[in-house]
Amino acid sequence: MTKIAVFCVGNRLHLDDGVGPAAYDVVLERFNVPEEIELFDLGVLTMDMINYVDTCDAVITVDAIEHSGQPVGTVLRGTPQELAKAQGAAISLHDLRLVDLFDAALLLGYEAEGICLGVQVENTEPAILTEDLTPSVREALPLLVEALAAEVARLGVPFVDKKTGEPYLG
Numbered sequence: 001m002t003k004i005a006v007f008c009v010g011n012r013l014h015l016d017d018g019v020g021p022a023a024y025d026v027v028l029e030r031f032n033v034p035e036e037i038e039l040f041d042l043g044v045l046t047m048d049m050i051n052y053v054d055t056c057d058a059v060i061t062v063d064a065i066e067h068s069g070q071p072v073g074t075v076l077r078g079t080p081q082e083l084a085k086a087q088g089a090a091i092s093l094h095d096l097r098l099v100d101l102f103d104a105a106l107l108l109g110y111e112a113e114g115i116c117l118g119v120q121v122e123n124t125e126p127a128i129l130t131e132d133l134t135p136s137v138r139e140a141l142p143l144l145v146e147a148l149a150a151e152v153a154r155l156g157v158p159f160v161d162k163k164t165g166e167p168y169l170g
Contacts, residue, residue, distance in 0.1 A: 002156050004037045005052040006148065009063040011043060013129040016121035016137045019144065020062045026145045031159035031168060037152060050104060058113040058155050062148060064137075065118035072122040073136035075143045077151075080114045113155075117147050146170070 008024035011017045024041040033039050038052070052059055065076055119141075122134040133141065149159050150170035158167040 002036060002058070003056045004152060004155055004157055005049075005056045005059045006037060006039045006152070007042050007049060007052075007059065007061045007063075008040060009042050009044065009061055012131050015123045015126045015130050015132060016119070016134055017064050017124040018131065019064045019119050019121065019133060019137055019141065022133060022141055023062045023144050023148060026141060027148065027159065030145070030162060031149065032162055033159060034157050036157045037159075047104065053112045053114075056112050058115060060115045060117060060148065060151055062144065063116070063118045064121040064124060066121055066124070068120045070120045071136075072120055072134070073140040074120040075140055075147055076116075076118050076120065077147060078116050080116055115151060117144060117151065119144055 006027075008020035008027075010020035010022075012021050021041050024039065027033065027039060038056075040049075042049075049059075061080075068074070068076055070076065119137055121137055132138075149168050152158060153167070153169045158169055160166065161168045
């Protein structure tokens with residue numbers, strides 16, 4: 001049985017930095033989450049999450065991405081290593097990047113498939129703390145959630161659509 005952890009990372013009070021938690025909210029509104037998926041609304045990614053790299057078959061991080069070279073609102077997908085190597089791309093705007101978590105896990109002998117989903121952001125440092133997304137990132141949110149739903153379906157553990165009761169296959 002496939003076990004998946006989904007880390008929705010970000011600070012809700014820093015505009016686009018809250019795209020991960022916003023995706024978390026949409027997932028819970030639209031879908032029933034199977035017991036094989038552990039869905040987390042995280043402020044920041046920490047080494048405390050390393051156990052999930054050991055106990056899960058796949059770890060998916062949903063986060064804001066800066067400096068990807070893509071237009072604001074672009075939804076991106078890659079492995080932690082691919083996005084870390086992208087010129088100027090940050091996996092996370094936070095202190096610990098997913099690639100750092102996987103590098104540490106590898107040293108401990110832990111293995112899981114790592115997948116990063118994110119949106120190229122516009123503003124993560126508002127002058128006043130603001131729980132919202134900029135218009136371009138808000139418009140990208142449904143596509144980000146669709147990408148997440150398609151990813152878990154690809155891994156064999158689809159979300160279940162609350163309206164239809166059917167597995168969402170993308």
